[in-house]
Amino acid sequence: MADQELDVRPLRKPDKHPTIFATYGALAVGGSFVLVNNHDPRHLRDEFDAEYPGGYGWDYLDKGPEAWRIRITKLATTPLPRVLHDTGTVNPGVTGAAWKLGMRERDLDANVIQLAPGATIDAHTGPDLDVLLHVLHGTGRLTTELDTLDLRPGALVWLPRRSGRAFTAGPDGLGYLTVHRSRQALVLEPVAGSPGR
Structure with missing residues (x-):
């Protein structure tokens, strides 16, 4: 079955990340969706690293120039326990x-x-x-x-x-x-x- 596509290019900037995280949150473990964006979403990946380190998959399918496509996979039911700071x-x-x-x-x-x-x-x-x-x-x-x-x-x-x-x-x-x-x-x-x- 093909992954659901989430094309955030038409969305207002303040709506993009909340929509992406809501889509991710609705996934079952092992589920994924393909994010379509007009640039490499490095800041989004930083947020995923902060929220779900080790608990998600991030695979580039296309790297522009018009469209970036990334498969984001949910690997764990919740964020994983981790050491935050020493x-x-x-x-x-x-x-x-x-x-x-x-x-x-x-x-x-x-x-x-x-x-x-x-x-x-x-x-x-x-x-x-x-x-x-x-x-x-x-x-x-x-x-x-x-x-x-x-x-x-x-x-x-x-x-x-x-x-x-x-x-x-x-x-x-x-x-x-x-x-x-x-x-x-x-x-x-x-x-x-x-x-x-």
Whole structure:
């Protein structure tokens, strides 16, 4: 039986990748379709490598110049479990978001955050979701509504939804991993009565 063809050339650019991933998602394991495009879809392949590494097939049937045709095959029912990042290789000298979870379809968000020595995250009310925080390196303090907790490598910290919190990095900085349910954006709200900067 011939593979289904998906010709994305007439589609608007913002619709191309979502249509391709929806077509792929509807395949049974072992099923495939032939993508027809007007150029080599290298960025699309990068997205497949991020979403389904080792779990899909990519075979060029025609390489232009007018039409590129690629057979995309579903090799596994779901994305495969894999190692995403080695937190032991995070450079303590980098500040801000040093790593983040990048899959398109996911239930979780995860980030590696690094604070420079003495840096702070001012008092704020956390988002309406629970956050698990794991200290990777450095030291610091977590100030809650009622007390202050010392943060050291290996500490696994529970931040309940909408809890008040502030962070101060120690003399060697502070690096930590956060994991929480996926949401659109993480908005920090000032705690009532706390001074702003």
